[in-house]
Amino acid sequence: MLTTIIYRSHLCHEVPVKALEGMVAAANIRNSNQNVTGILLFNGTHFFQLLEGPDENVRRIYSDIAKDKRHYNLVELLCDHGPTRRFGNVGMELFDLREHAREEVLQAVLSKGTSPYQLTYNDRALQFFRTFVESTEKGNYFEIPPADTWAFIPTEVTDSLGPYKASNAAEYTLALQPIIDPLAQEIIALEALIFTPQGEISDAYFDSLSGEEIYKVDLTSKKVAFEMVKDRNLHGKIVCINLLPMTLVKIPNAVDYLLDEIKLNGLVPEQVVVEFTEHEVVSGIEEFTRAVRALKSAGISVAIDNFGAGFAGLQLLAQFQPDRIKINAELIRDVHKSGPRQAIVQAIIGCCQSLEIVVSALGIEKAEEWMWLESAGISHFQGDLFARPYLEGVPAIAWPEKKGLL
Ligand SMILES: Cc1cc2nc3c(=O)[nH]c(=O)nc-3n(C[C@H](O)[C@H](O)[C@H](O)COP(=O)(O)O)c2cc1C
Structure with a gap:
């Protein structure tokens, strides 16, 4: 079964942004080995990630991510199943929103799409990307203390x-x-x-x-x-x-x-x-x-x-x-x-x-x-x-x- 999970979370204050590079490199190897794709967006404070791949592997990686002390307030936005992958290039890809214009990021994400059917904004997963990039979800996102x-x-x-x-x-x-x-x-x-x-x-x-x-x-x-x-x-x-x-x-x-x-x-x-x-x-x-x-x-x-x-x-x-x-x-x-x-x-x-x-x-x-x-x-x-x-x-x-x- 092909499973997609999307979550958002908050980078811990004491974690330097620089540390992300190493984390992404390690995640890239692990994801590739497990046939999982991770598309990670970061806007300076929040993460947004889509994980896609075989059900068991996606859930295992997600469960490890949820325990990771480098981020908190992790909220699962979507857990869904589909016939084909949206993003076939297995591994991990980081998009830093501070370095790109909004439309560029969405286009870049879309260009990674490998679904036989063109990825469109009708896709729920893509809509979540759009909402995060345009940060229209803020009113519903409560930062709760530990x-x-x-x-x-x-x-x-x-x-x-x-x-x-x-x-x-x-x-x-x-x-x-x-x-x-x-x-x-x-x-x-x-x-x-x-x-x-x-x-x-x-x-x-x-x-x-x-x-x-x-x-x-x-x-x-x-x-x-x-x-x-x-x-x-x-x-x-x-x-x-x-x-x-x-x-x-x-x-x-x-x-x-x-x-x-x-x-x-x-x-x-x-x-x-x-x-x-x-x-x-x-x-x-x-x-x-x-x-x-x-x-x-x-x-x-x-x-x-x-x-x-x-x-x-x-x-x-x-x-x-x-x-x-x-x-x-x-x-x-x-x-x-x-x-x-x-x-x-x-x-x-x-x-x-x-x-x-x-x-x-x-x-x-x-x-x-x-x-x-x-x-x-x-x-x-x-x-x-x-x-x-x-x-x-x-x-x-x-x-x-x-x-x-x-
Ligand atoms: C925002 C964020 C995204 C992550 N994404 C992945 C990922 O896609 N794949 C992965 O293997 N680890 C990812 N990690 C790292 C995992 O949380 C964890 O450190 C890694 O799976 C190694 O687990 P272990 O230290 O228990 O061996 C991510 C961490 C953070 C903070």
């Missing part, structure tokens, strides 16, 4: 009330995971999550139920969530609960039930956010939209959970606009290294900005993911980097502290 710029220091758990005892705790228990604004050091909301007594997340518990029972338990577990919030003295906080969309459809008085329980536990509807997962929503969109209207009329906010994980996504946004969306963890995994993920997340942010929908990102595990998303304009986060779900109340939160200021 991961160890920040320390994540958990605060003490202040919750001294001991384990929460739900009346039916033998069947399931609840955990709280905060959604935070890390730079403001502020808890934005607490999400109540169902866990099995063995500590497995809700899916495992719901799998053990059948038919309509699922919807009943789904709804009544929210009563336990509100009781827990009352018990933990979290009255002033925003509380996020998860509901299966069909629970609202199958249980006719579900909204009234929620409102009664909210009141009984001394909460107000305005502090409650109901989260729905988009792939479940798609099955009954009309009934669901009606039920959402009832929730909103009562003052409860609505969020789409795991946005980007299912099929409904954009169609759902066109049909009804939630107050919040939470971007799926899979989409933001290693977002700092992936051009496609960055483009998708930026599009979601842009769309939500136009619609005044608050965006938060889920499943943050790495400091770089968080830093990239902050640069892109997100300020609400949930994930193990900051706090894991905690079975007994509000967990310790690892707020980021800039090293050197500690």
Whole structure:
């Protein structure tokens, strides 16, 4: 299989530009031996490289390049496959943009083309070259500092009330995971999550139920969530609960039930956010939209959970606009290294900005993911980097502290 990978990266400040000559000479030999072509552009600070050749060899070389300490902020822009090579002259070729006019560089790159079909700007790879040479990508290119710029220091758990005892705790228990604004050091909301007594997340518990029972338990577990919030003295906080969309459809008085329980536990509807997962929503969109209207009329906010994980996504946004969306963890995994993920997340942010929908990102595990998303304009986060779900109340939160200021 013929594979093409394109990435961009940043030359480390302490590496002299002169050192590139030796690196290119060595890379030329290695690439030739492995039947790989590397076209490298350099503009004085950034690299842009196309690697093309047999799949295994391209991936091996790319993996070594990614570990190279002479550059950082490496972002993969394209990984594609094709029938024929664009650049047949195996080896390594460096184009220093400071020494040539823009059009010259593009022409020089095109002249290296050996595809039986003339290389044209319709080719995605060539378009990436053009964008880099004309530096029109700058607005989307965030320079994030190294991961160890920040320390994540958990605060003490202040919750001294001991384990929460739900009346039916033998069947399931609840955990709280905060959604935070890390730079403001502020808890934005607490999400109540169902866990099995063995500590497995809700899916495992719901799998053990059948038919309509699922919807009943789904709804009544929210009563336990509100009781827990009352018990933990979290009255002033925003509380996020998860509901299966069909629970609202199958249980006719579900909204009234929620409102009664909210009141009984001394909460107000305005502090409650109901989260729905988009792939479940798609099955009954009309009934669901009606039920959402009832929730909103009562003052409860609505969020789409795991946005980007299912099929409904954009169609759902066109049909009804939630107050919040939470971007799926899979989409933001290693977002700092992936051009496609960055483009998708930026599009979601842009769309939500136009619609005044608050965006938060889920499943943050790495400091770089968080830093990239902050640069892109997100300020609400949930994930193990900051706090894991905690079975007994509000967990310790690892707020980021800039090293050197500690
Ligand atoms: C911007 C940049 C581009 C590189 N391109 C290549 C390349 O095309 N082929 C290659 O073998 N090494 C390339 N290298 C060097 C590799 O990162 C690495 O040093 C080399 O594969 C030797 O790996 P080793 O030191 O682990 O043996 C590049 C390095 C940088 C910083």
